[in-house]
Amino acid sequence: EPEVTQTPSHQVTQMGQEVILRCVPISNHLYFYWYRQILGQKVEFLVSFYNNEISEKSEIFDDQFSVERPDGSNFTLKIRSTKLEDSAMYFCASSETPSAYEQYFGPGTRLTVT
């Protein structure tokens, strides 16, 4: 069964460093998302991406964040200068079409900023 994959599973970085979280969505999916979950808090929407551009972004998704689909398979989230409060589990998701109900989630990348 096709699945969304994410790498790495755990990333430790120092404050101020740049990190890139990688996701491989399901191959025929066209709509991509990033969510995050700070420990003990809700899963929060960060950004949605379709047709090589951002469809919607939350207030969390400020200038420190960017997304990219560098090739036909990967979808990345970059944090330019990490802060302690960026420590969270980051989930990538994809859906077949913009109006599809089901979003398929990856297992997440745990980001720890020290």
Next chain:
Amino acid sequence: GNSVTQMEGPVTLSEEAFLTINCTYTATGYPSLFWYVQYPGEGLQLLLKATKADDKGSNKGFEATYRKETTSFHLEKGSVQVSDSAVYFCALSDRRAAGNKLTFGGGTRVLVKP
């Protein structure tokens, strides 16, 4: 804005017990409602959905009915198994929005003991 509130856990049950997880929502439009489940070490999986008032979603013995009058979408299962131990998330999406983002509740951890 949209929001989802669900009962806090953990919920500890014996095998074959009845499970209810309460979920209520606030939305400005006519949302679609979802229950996602997260098994240990895995990503979020769609468990069931309902797209309009009075719809009942069901899957794997779980059920939830979209109640517009009480703005609720409570999850129920008549006889739980140890394998149902997981974290359950209630969520909504407003499909009129461009990004089709999901808004999640805080999650409820369920532990089923043999």
